[in-house]
Every structure is written in structure tokens, then in C-alpha cells.
Amino acid sequence: MVSRSSAVTASFASTPSKCGSATREPLVCSKAWWRSRVSPWGRDARPRGCGGPTDARDGGSNPDRRDGETNMIDFRLTETDQTILDRTRAEALICRQYAREFDEREAEMIPDTLPETEDFYAGAPALPTAGPEDTQGPVMMLLQTMGSYWGDYSVRLRRPMRGGLGNAALAAAGTDEQKQKWGNLLLSMAITEPGCGSDPSRVSMTAELDEDTDEWVLNGEKIFVTTGIRATGVVLWATIDKSAGRAGIKSFLVEKGTKGFEIPHKEKKLGIRADDTAAYVFSDxxxxxxxxxxxxxSISKANSGGFRGVMKTFNMTRPLTAAMGLGIAEAAIDMTREELREAGVVLDYGAGPGAMGRLTAAAEKFMRLEALFEASKLTTLQCGWMAGEGLPNNMESSVCKAHAGSAVRQITQGCIEILGAMGISRENLLEKWMRDSRITDIYEGTGEIQRLIIARGLLDYTRADLK
Incomplete structure (x- = not known):
């Protein structure tokens, strides 16, 4: 039998991490080292006194913990968190009702608001007031994202909970005045160009300062802009000095309707069809x-704060992207589990180590997919926990994004293979979720780019050393 905890441990062991340490950890890490950083216990089974956040709230202590050590990772939810997640799942089921319709109406501009959700929240009791001690913070945000996208990926993507990617960039690098002016707008983010994808040094869109009018003049093209049509503004990348490379890349805020800003077409896609993807053209x-x-x-490499600030955006959004994909993976697992149950397939989680050979092929494959999901989920939650503890998580954000991008694709495709013809039938949503899941490994940095980032971090290589 596949042990979920052992699968999770193997996942973490295969991608060593600094885990916020001030010094670089060895590349080969013992199991004991990983157990000291990753809690193998579930929400209700974890023993007290492990030094986690909940223990501190309840007055518990860990006599073995030395000063300066970080808390043991603890993913247990507070009562407030659980109430929010229950409500999130209920709303997700409403979104699921529209999944097939919105997928087929790709060419139309579909309303963002669903009438059932308005009635749902109108009749729901008020949530309890939550302070920092009442919630798991970033971990809870990731769990809520998973629960929300569990309903349907593209319908949920069309109704962003916290604005677009451009809003995250604004929060990371904007001035107080810019946040005040632009914070209430839905902002897309435009980086990709016809000749530039993952390498920002190849950005060809230009921004030239007109000293006479005190204006920036933008010229260039952007493609594959998520939420590009519905957004009311955009954060885009352009170079103010091509000879400066990455140091010359700056981010600019542009409002829809500005003269010289055109949207030539909307992309037609394999998946996430309910959410619009557009191309932008800027001409003077x-x-x-x-x-x-x-x-x-400035164009100094040592003082390119705007570029670095926007790049930090991805440390926040990559775990969220992983959580979004894991939501749809969990939906596929839940649907497949129910179909197997109705078919009389037994999933024996309590059998001994040699039980795998006595399981049916469908049960064996399904349980491996479940283990893969749990491994990716905990990898993602670890990244959120580090953010909540104020620990650097730039490499961990790439780890969880790379792992989830691959896992979500394997899980949705694997569930289809288990169910056979039923899996590809349009009578259910599994084939749609497989199409939607493919984006998880593409946007917010492809899996190949994430693995490059991880390798550079582990080996102390620079961008020039390892491309």
C-alpha cells in the first residue's frame, strides 16, 4: 500500500530546501532533518507540544525546542478557518453548475456575477471577526484557493478573489499614491511578447521619456494577457534602455481607453475558456x-527596485497558482473516487505494506494519484507557512509551482484513464478539467523555468552560469 505520509516525505526529500535557514543546508538531507521541518501528522492527529502556532495559542510548549529555531509546521485549522472553508466549498458548487455552459460560450462576454452566489451570501450568517491569532494566514489563503477552484477552474478564474496579477505587482512594488489610485481597479499583467517569454532580458517593448511633456511613450506588443479584456488597467513590462538588459526593464501602469492602446483580438484556447486571454498593441x-x-x-543593476519588486510578486502568486491547480485535481479525485465506489472497487488504505499487489489495477492507480496529490498539497502549504513565518520562500515557491504543474496534469489525465470512456464523455466535467489543468504548468513561469530557479538556488549558480 502507498502510505500518504511516506509519499509526502519522499516528495519533500526529492526537492531539498533551505527552509528559511540563514545558512545553506546540505544537498543530501537525512530523513530526521526533514521530519524536523515537515509535520507528518494530519489536522486532528498531530500530538500537542510540538511548538506549532496552535500550541502557542493554547499555552502549550515544546521543551526540546532551542532558542532561534523555527516552529514546527502546523496546518491545523482554527474554527474560523473551517467556517470560511465550508462556505467556500458551498459557493464552489454553485460555480460548478455553470462550468460546461461557460466553457461552450467562450466567444461571449459572460457576466462575472452569478445570481445564486448573491442569494447565497445574502442568506448566510456573518462570519466571525478574525484576528491574526484566529487564522492560519497564508496557509489558510492557499486552502481557500484550493476549495474555491475545486468547483471549477475557469469559472473561478473569471471571478478573481483578490484582483488580477497586476494587483499583486502593484501591492509589491507600487508607491502609496499608486496603490491609492489604482488599487480598486482590476489589473492584468502583460509580460509575454511574440519574441519573449520566460527571459525578461529579451523584452522588446520600449518606453521612452518625453521630457517636454513629462510622459512615457510606449511602443510594442504583448500577447497571452490573462483577464486582458475584462481588466480595467494593466501592469506591463517595457525597457527604457535595451543596452542595460534586465536593469532596464520597468513596469508601467496603463488604463484601458488610453490613446494608442488597442486590443486586436482575444485568444481561443484549449482550456480555461471562461476566462478571457487577449493581445495588446501599444502605438505611441x-x-x-x-x-x-x-x-x-534608475538603470543600475544594484538599484532596480521596481523590477525586483515585481519579481517578488511571483513568490506570492506561484503558490496560489499551484493551489488553483490542486483545487481542480482534488475535484477530479473526488469524482473518480465516487465512480469507483459505485462500481464496487475497494480502496483499502489500512492494509499492510504488501497489499498493493492484491489491489485491483484501478484501485492501485487511484491511490498513487491520491498520494501524488497529498505530496503536492503539503509542498504548497509549506511554502505558505514559510511566508506566514516571514521566512524567505523564493525557491520553495518554485518548488511547489513545478511540482503542482506536473502533478495536476498527471492526476486529471490519470483519472480519465481510470474511468475510460466515461472520463472523456462530455456528460461529466473530467475532460474539461484535464484541459483546464494544462495551464497550471505554463503560466506564472513554466515548469522548466521553475526547475532552473531551483537548480540555481541549490547549486549557488547565477543566471549566467545556468540557463
Missing amino acids: CRIPRENLLGLDE
Whole structure:
């Protein structure tokens, strides 16, 4: 039998991490080292006195913990967290009702608001007031994202909970005045160009400062802009000095309707069809000088704060992207489990180590997919926990994104293979979820790019050393 905890431990052991340590950890880590950083216990089974956040709230202590050590990872939920997650799942089921319809109406602009959700929240009791001690913080945000996208990926993506990717960039690198002016708008983020994908140094869109009018003049093209049509503004990357490479890349805020800003077409896609993806063209598009995100006009590599600030955005959004994909993977697992139950297939989780050979092929494959899901989920939650503890998680954000991107694809495809013809039938949503899941490994940095980032971090290589 596949042990879920052993699968999770193997997942973490295969991708060593600094885990916030001030010094680099060895590349070969003992099981005891990993157990000291990853809790193998579930929400209700974890023993007290492990030094986790909940123990501190309840007055518990860990006599073995030395000063300066971080808390043991603890993913147990508070009562407030559980109430929010229960409500999130209920709303997700409403979104699921529209999944097939929205997928087939790709060419139409579908309303963002679902009438059932308005009635749902109107009749729901008020949530209890939550302080920092009442919630798991970033971990809870990831769990809520999983629960929300469990309903349907593309319908949920069309109704972003916390704004677009551009809003995250604004929060990471914008000035107080920019946050005040732009914070209430839905902002897309435009990076990809016809000749530039994952390498920002190849950005060809230009921004030239007109000293006479105190305006930036933008020229260039952006493609594959998520939420590109519905967004009311965009954060885009452009170079103010091509010879400076990455140091010359700056981010700019541009509002829809600005002269010289055109949307030539909307992309037709394999999946996430309910959410619009567009192309942008800028032709002598003039914007105020203060629309430079972060107001950093320097081109010094040591002082390119705006670029670094926006890059930090991905440390927040990559775990969220992983959580989004894991939501749809869990939906596929739940649907497949129910179909197997109705078919009389037994999933024996309590059997001994040699039981795998006595399981049916369908049960054996399904349980391996479940273990893969649990491994990816805990990898993602670890990244959120580190953010909540104030620990650096740039490499961990790439680990969880790379792992989830691959796992979600394997899980949705594996569930289809288990169910056979039923899996590809349009009578259920499994084939749609497989199409939607493919994006998890593509946007917010492809799996190949994440593995490059991980390798550079582990081996102390620079971008020039390892491309």
C-alpha cells in the first residue's frame, strides 16, 4: 500500500530546501532533518507540544525546542478557518453548475456575477471577526484557493478573489499614491511578447521619456494577457534602455481607453475558456510620468527596485497558482473516487505494506494519484507557512509551482484513464478539467523555468552560469 505520509516525505526529500535557514543546508538531507521541518501528522492527529502556532495559542510548549529555531509546521485549522472553508466549498458548487455552459460560450462576454452566489451570501450568517491569532494566514489563503477552484477552474478564474496579477505587482512594488489610485481597479499583467517569454532580458517593448511633456511613450506588443479584456488597467513590462538588459526593464501602469492602446483580438484556447486571454498593441501610447510603477527610473543593476519588486510578486502568486491547480485535481479525485465506489472497487488504505499487489489495477492507480496529490498539497502549504513565518520562500515557491504543474496534469489525465470512456464523455466535467489543468504548468513561469530557479538556488549558480 502507498502510505500518504511516506509519499509526502519522499516528495519533500526529492526537492531539498533551505527552509528559511540563514545558512545553506546540505544537498543530501537525512530523513530526521526533514521530519524536523515537515509535520507528518494530519489536522486532528498531530500530538500537542510540538511548538506549532496552535500550541502557542493554547499555552502549550515544546521543551526540546532551542532558542532561534523555527516552529514546527502546523496546518491545523482554527474554527474560523473551517467556517470560511465550508462556505467556500458551498459557493464552489454553485460555480460548478455553470462550468460546461461557460466553457461552450467562450466567444461571449459572460457576466462575472452569478445570481445564486448573491442569494447565497445574502442568506448566510456573518462570519466571525478574525484576528491574526484566529487564522492560519497564508496557509489558510492557499486552502481557500484550493476549495474555491475545486468547483471549477475557469469559472473561478473569471471571478478573481483578490484582483488580477497586476494587483499583486502593484501591492509589491507600487508607491502609496499608486496603490491609492489604482488599487480598486482590476489589473492584468502583460509580460509575454511574440519574441519573449520566460527571459525578461529579451523584452522588446520600449518606453521612452518625453521630457517636454513629462510622459512615457510606449511602443510594442504583448500577447497571452490573462483577464486582458475584462481588466480595467494593466501592469506591463517595457525597457527604457535595451543596452542595460534586465536593469532596464520597468513596469508601467496603463488604463484601458488610453490613446494608442488597442486590443486586436482575444485568444481561443484549449482550456480555461471562461476566462478571457487577449493581445495588446501599444502605438505611441502616452502615459503620465508617475505611472512608472515604484517611480524608480534608475538603470543600475544594484538599484532596480521596481523590477525586483515585481519579481517578488511571483513568490506570492506561484503558490496560489499551484493551489488553483490542486483545487481542480482534488475535484477530479473526488469524482473518480465516487465512480469507483459505485462500481464496487475497494480502496483499502489500512492494509499492510504488501497489499498493493492484491489491489485491483484501478484501485492501485487511484491511490498513487491520491498520494501524488497529498505530496503536492503539503509542498504548497509549506511554502505558505514559510511566508506566514516571514521566512524567505523564493525557491520553495518554485518548488511547489513545478511540482503542482506536473502533478495536476498527471492526476486529471490519470483519472480519465481510470474511468475510460466515461472520463472523456462530455456528460461529466473530467475532460474539461484535464484541459483546464494544462495551464497550471505554463503560466506564472513554466515548469522548466521553475526547475532552473531551483537548480540555481541549490547549486549557488547565477543566471549566467545556468540557463
